[in-house]
Amino acid sequence: MAGNVIEINNLTKRYGKHRGVEGVSFTVKEGDIFGFLGPNGAGKSTTxxxxxxxxxxxxEIKILGSDARSGHEKLMKNIGYMPSEAMFYPSxxxxxxxxxxxxxxxxxxxxxxxxxxxxxxxxTSRSINELSLGNRKKVSIVCAMQHKPALFVFDExxxxxxxxxxxxxxxxxxxxxxxxxxxLLSTHVLSEVKNYCKNVAIMKEGKLISCGSVDELTHTNSKRVIVTADGKKSDYLYKGDMNSLIADLSGKNITQLDITDPSIEEIFMGYYEA
Amino acid sequence: MITLFKHEFKQNLKSLLIWSISVGTLGLMCVLLYQSMTEDMQALSDSFSNMGAFSDAFGMSTLGIGTLKGYFATEVGAVHGIGSGMFAAIMATSLLSKEEDGHTGEFLYSLPVSITKVVAVKIAACITGLILFSVITGIFYISGVAYLGENFETDLFLKYMISVLLMNIEIACICVAFSAFVKKNMIGAGLGIALLFYFSDLICRISPDLKDYIVYGPYSLANATEIFVGNEIAASAYIISAVLIIAAVVTAFVKYTRKDLAS
Structure with missing residues (x-):
């Protein structure tokens, strides 16, 4: 069984009076592509x-078995980090x-x-100050990957x-x-998590609101309902007993009814908005 | 460590060349003007040496500007003292903060090197820059003196250049400590610190009541007229300077290794 590459236990960070993250705990297993999801300002970058x-x-944060603070120098040999800004020395x-x-x-x-x-x-012959954000990102990818580290940490x-x-x-x-x-892939692009990640942690307002496999988290009893009843079209996410839904609709003149599973985007948005 | 040292040194190289060539050229021009001013020099020297406290402050009461030694100490001493102090302050004020100001800190600190080592390497590169500044400007000055073909006491010149280097190291260390507290490059503040030290030294020399306080400032280590007259710099000035350098470096290390790195 794969060991934990990242173990975060009750991480709290404040910037003076302002919230950073509070009580965040999760683990990332070896060989995983772990999604770290949340809207802007959720606390992903702080974590x-x-x-x-x-x-x-x-x-407490342990990475590859070492304490993140005291083992910084040793750890960074085995980590490839790509920051969201990807800034280098312009000259x-x-x-x-x-x-x-x-x-x-x-x-x-x-x-x-x-x-x-x-x-x-x-x-590689170009000067850094000539590069667009996209090209700087590509340089950052090369810097993060070239030494074949044990852990990638990518921030957006x-x-x-x-x-x-x-x-x-x-x-x-x-x-x-x-x-x-x-x-560890930090992103707010839901499709990236859906397409590439096995497990995901979802952050909101500095707190971890959910963590588990993408399959588990996207399993839901919610249904998207698109109905035209009494000449009026409605489109909504329904959470509840299906019999109640049928009972609600039964007295109406239904001309169109679609009941489907919600998209992954809708499911994650449900976490964000909860 | 060597790789990072080279990297840091390269980052400072352009500024080092601009400042050393500029200050060196200004000093060289002063030296070359000496002979053209020789004829008027004696009268000027007499007037300047009779200006009371101001003559004392600039050392003209003890070292006449009618000789090359006195002229060098007064004119080049002022140019080199202010110029080198400003360069040291500018380079050191942005030494640590430039990584946050330029958003390059995340790249630098994502490499396998401790923040303590980064600070050590940066200070080492800064001091190397100051040494090279002294060498480059020294070459300019001594070339001018050689061109004039006049007798010049090179041992006093060397003593002066080394004293200014020590002074610059002290200014730089104080500014590095300042740099550890800020997240933006504050070059204006660095210039302010250098000028504050220069003018406070001057004021202490003008005012008899403040003479005892001269030793507290970095410029007390490198007063050109005192060195060229052959006076010894007070031992207390060296002790205070050493204490300030150690305190500044320790502050820089403690503060910078504990602060949150701005993104």
Missing amino acids: IRSMLGFLGYEG MKVSEVIKLAADVRGTDCADEAGKLCERLKVD PTSGLDPLMQNTFFELIEEYVKQGTTC
């Missing part, structure tokens, strides 16, 4: 930044940034970096990437995961 030792926090060239990231790790990543640059179509990785590059990016993740890498 990730605490995991990587960028923030002080209360609670440097892409090749210099990629080489710097490899050299600080004391690893020759030239072959892997070359392959990644080819797949992602990264022009696909914003700014074109759809083709998004596909390539997820292909790469799946290839590395097959080789044993674990991936």
Whole structure:
């Protein structure tokens, strides 16, 4: 049975009087692509930044068996992190940034970096200050993946990437995961979780509101009801006893009735709005 | 560590070259103007040495500007003192904060290196920059003196340049500590700190009541006229300077390693 790569226990972080995250606990198993879902400001980045030792926090975070705070230097050898902003030193060239990231790790990543640059179509001769957000993201992907870490931590990785590059990016993740890498994917794009993740944690207003397998969390008794009754069309998510629904509709002149399973987007939106 | 040191040094290199060449050129121009001003120098020297407290403040009462040594200490001493102090302050004020200001901190600290090591490497690169600044500007000044072909006491010149380097290291360490507290580059504040030190030294030298306080400022280590006259810098100035450097570096380490990194 796979061990836990990430163990977060009762993580709390406040920024003065402002809420960061409160009492967050979850685990990520080895070899998982774990979705970390939530709207903007839910506390996803705060959780990730605490995991990587960028923030002080209360609670316990263990990554790859080591304490996130005291083991920062050792841990980062085995983590590939892609921040949401993907900012680099503007005066440097892409090749210099990629080489710097490899050299600080004391690893020759030239072959892997070359392959990644080819797949992602990264022009290494360009200067960082000439790059768009999407191109900076691609450089960030190369920096995060070139040393073949045991854990990827991606914070909203696909914003700014074109759809083709998004596909390539997820292909790469799946290839590395097959080789044993674990991936924490923070996103607010529901389809990414649906298409690529086995497990998911959902954050809202600094708290973890749900955590489990994508299949479990998307299993619901809710139904989308589209009905035209007495000449009036209604479209709503129905949660409750089906007999009551039928009873409600029975006295009406029904000209159209569709009862379907809700989409994954609707289910997750239900978590956000709860 | 070496990789990061090289990276940090490269980040500062452009600024180092601009400042050292600018200050060096200004100093060189001052030196080269010496001979053209020689004829008027004696009269000027007499007037300047009789201006009471102001003559004392600028050292003109003890070292006449009619000689190359006195002229160098007064003119180049002022240019180099202010210029190098400003460079040290500007470089050090943004040393730590630039990672947050430029949003590069997440990239840097996602590499397998502790924040303590990053701070150490940055301070080492900063001090290396200051040493190179002294070497480059020193080459400019000594080239000017060599061109004039006049006798010049190079041992006092070396002592002066090393003293200014020590002063700059003290200013830089104080500014690094300041940098640990802020999340934005505050170059204006750095310039303010350097100028505050310079003018407080000047005021302490002008006012007889404040003379005892001179030793508390970094500029007490590198008063050009005192060094070129051959006076020894007070031992208390070195002790206070060492205490301030250690306190500033410890503050920078403690604060920066405990602060939340801005995204």
